[in-house]
Amino acid sequence: MRFVDEYRDPELARSLARRVAERVDPQRHYKLMEVCGGHTHAIYRYGVQDYLPESIELVHGPGCPVCVIPMGRIDDATVIAEDHPEMILTCFGDLMRVPGGRGSFLDARARGADIRVVYSPLDALRLAVEHPERHVMFYAIGFETTAPSTALTLQRAKAERVNNFSVFCNHVTIIPAIKAILDSPDLRLDAFIGPGHVSTVIGNRPYEWIARNEGLPIVVAGFEPLDVLEAVAMIVDQLADGRAEVENQYARVVRDEGNPVALRAIADTMTLRPWFEWRGLGSINHSALQLSERYAEFDAELRFDVPGVRVADPKACQCGEVLKGVLKPWECKVFGTACTPETPIGTCMVSSEGACAAYYNFGKAARQRVELKVKA
């Protein structure tokens, strides 16, 4: 399959692994953070870590939007759905099991709320057109990869004058999250593997400050196993050469300037929030999007009363430390026991891109090996 098979070739993987092994400094420990949950998933699904020297540690970052959504935002949407009998709440499937203080959307649906899974916000808009007697609210979530589809949907809703449609906006932006990670006193990083599809939209230039101001390499990478391995090789090359640059491993998709049309659609329909609460990272200024004034008529937070309740995470859950890369998933007190993909306590176990779910599903062998190493 084009764009797939050539990026999963075992011989090419071994060749890249040899290149990495030849260039690492055996006296040095490397901490590389993959920002995106998709990379975390690929690393453990395909066993990428097994191809790397033990001195290279891959640290999982906060780039899973499902994982960083605070419980209160789930509760806010649940209240809106349950308080308005005419409401159809729509969301991506990944969100249905995310626990809020009042339970998940699945629980709310069991109580009688009309909550439906869609593949696209455009599906939610079509639902509104087909059901003029109902109100359809789309729970928008995701980084800059997902924001364009919401923006395009809003533009179509306005053009088609669909007045029974709204958006509960939870879109977040990647750069402030990276800044928050770098400000964390608990973590020292050597480089970043940059998010591939976010960069399709925003381009490579927004990362230049990481190289310039922080002196850290960042390599934007695709999501196939060889993409990740090559990104690691490019990072090791930079560190060995004493360079700190933004490089693009995913050039078959990502352009330096990103997608200007998509960026304009986002700028037309959304604006930065003064602040937004991230699970595990706390409140981060200018890190999320809300609907712009031009699209206020579609803003669910203006159309409906939103409780705005802040819910503390369960005490046993250590998602915050996992999201900051301070703890490995298996080091969480409830990982794999009280917290599993079937009964998640924390959001990192809900989404398949969450670090805990990725470890749970694919990383058991790696975890056992590391445990043995620690004992030795």
Added chain:
Amino acid sequence: MTDERDGLQHGADTCITCGDVAVTLTVVSLDGVDAVCRADDGGTEVIAVELVGPVAPGDRLLVHAKVALEKLA
């Protein structure tokens, strides 16, 4: 249009929200402001293409949530 499966994951182990499930599709035909696109497994889907400019049959697109984000070289 809607997915009422209670597996609730789009595919066995992917998460649509994160965007890593952006997939490459091939344009089959144009449909107003949309395009009918085919996946490598043969399935077809109507995709919004406003964000990538004019497309033509045979073009390969990176698609997320039924919206094309990039035209592939």
